[in-house]
Amino acid sequence: HVQLVESGGGLVQAGGSLNLSCAASGYTYSVGWFRQAPGKEREGVAAVSPSGGTTYYTDSVKGRFTISRNNDKNTVYLQMNSLKPEDTAMYYCAAAEQWFGASEWPDLSGYNYWGQGTQVTVS
Numbered sequence: 191h192v193q194l195v196e197s198g199g200g201l202v203q204a205g206g207s208l209n210l211s212c213a214a215s216g217y218t219y220s221v222g223w224f225r226q227a228p229g230k231e232r233e234g235v236a237a238v239s240p241s242g243g244t245t246y247y248t249d250s251v252k253g254r255f256t257i258s259r260n261n262d263k264n265t266v267y268l269q270m271n272s273l274k275p276e277d278t279a280m281y282y283c284a285a286a287e288q289w290f291g292a293s294e295w296p297d298l299s300g301y302n303y304w305g306q307g308t309q310v311t312v313s
Contacts, residue, residue: 192216192303194283199308202273210268210308212283218303220286221266222295223257225279225310232282234296238266239289246295250276273312280307 193215202208212221222237236257237246245257254273259266266283284301294300 194305196308218285237295
């Protein structure tokens with residue numbers, strides 16, 4: 191059983207940056223970042239393959255967010271630049287015991303482990 195702990199959230203002005211971290215208690219295969227705004231469904235933001243060589247992004251964050259991982263530290267990052275008020279949400283990382291195709295990675299049911307989330311607020 192893998193435990194995931196997110197950190198790095200906070201309050202930032204529009205146009206600013208944040209770098210989220212997802213620290214795992216052990217090796218994680220595939221990892222995704224998701225977010226959930228009040229009154230909305232949880233949605234996929236980005237995902238990274240086990241090696242870090244393949245990444246996926248939802249259209250609204252392409253060119254602004256970058257997902258990466260350091261397997262020596264069992265940590266996955268989400269660098270968020272040019273933040274917008276619509277990026278405001280609780281951000282969660284999740285780990286899966288499989289890798290996904292381009293159309294599959296946002297499916298929440300494919301992930302086995304979830305963190306508790308970190309709040310990102312863009313004013």
